[in-house]
Amino acid sequence: GAGVSQSPSNKVTEKGKDVELRCDPISGHTALYWYRQSLGQGLEFLIYFQGNSAPDKSGLPSDRFSAERTGxxxxxxxxxxxxxxxxxxxxxxxxxxxxxxxxxxxxxxxLTVV
Amino acid sequence: AQSVSQHNHHVILSEAASLELGCNYSYGGTVNLFWYVQYPGQHLQLLLKYFSGDPLVKGIKGFEAEFIKSKFSFNLRKPSVQWSDTAEYFCAVRSGATNKLIFGTGTLLAVQP
Incomplete structure (x- = not known):
């Protein structure tokens, strides 16, 4: 596609539930990154993919966080x-x-967790 | 560990004032440096970048930044700001050893008409 597409744009969930966030990168881009932006915290690196493998997942905050990339x-x-x-x-x-x-x-x- | 410091968290200027936003990084090797901008309600956009060569780089909308290696700095400047420059500005560094960008905490710029 023309740009990087993420869905959903907004998600409200109850504490304790699982959520899945999706990212469609620009076609042909082999590298993909996830960041988290919190108020006053700037952008926090989470994980980096090169192709389907994740050579750097050092930013994932806990084992509750995981990511995958397919194709x-x-x-x-x-x-x-x-x-x-x-x-x-x-x-x-x-x-x-x-x-x-x-x-x-x-x-x-x-993402808002209530 | 690599880190990026943006000293000004919130800057308020009047239109036509000059702007300089500070950015310092902590990494001694080869670096690539970036400034990103996030206008209200929009996604992050690349403003300018430095990879090599002339340490004074020019970006979009009249912005420029100067890489001073001895000071580990990459300050963003604009001679005369406009109301439309109101946004949050992020400095980022990518070291030669990794593909990830490390971002500063951002500077919120408010330009008053």
Missing amino acids: GSVSTLTIQRTQQEDSAVYLCASSSDSSHYGYTFGSGTR
Whole structure:
């Protein structure tokens, strides 16, 4: 597609429920990144995919967080047993192999845990 | 660990004032440097980037940034701001050893007409 697409754009969930966030990167972009944006915290790196593998998942906050990518394209970020501190905007970005292009970000999924 | 510091969390300027937003990073090797902007209700957009060559880089909308290696800095500047520059600005660094960008906490700029 023309840009990075994320769904849903907004998600309200009850504490303890599981949620799945989806990211469709730009076609042909092999690298995909997940970040979390909280008020006053800036952008926090979560995980990086190159193709379907995740060489860097150092930013995942706990084992309740997991992510996968299939077909070198769509990625899903899953949060199990959500907690109120998980409330944030979850951003996805993609880039081509060439680092000179930087990232293209999606509009994010705003997650609210009540 | 790598880190990026943005010293100004909230800046308020009048239109036509000059802007300089500070950014310092902590990494001694080769780095790529970026400034991203997030306008109200919009997604993050690349403003400008530095990879090599001329340390003074020019970006969109009249913004520029200067890479000063000895100071580990990449400050963003604009000679005369407009109301439409109201946004949050993020500095980011990518080291040669990794593909991920490390972001600063952002600077919220409000330009008053």
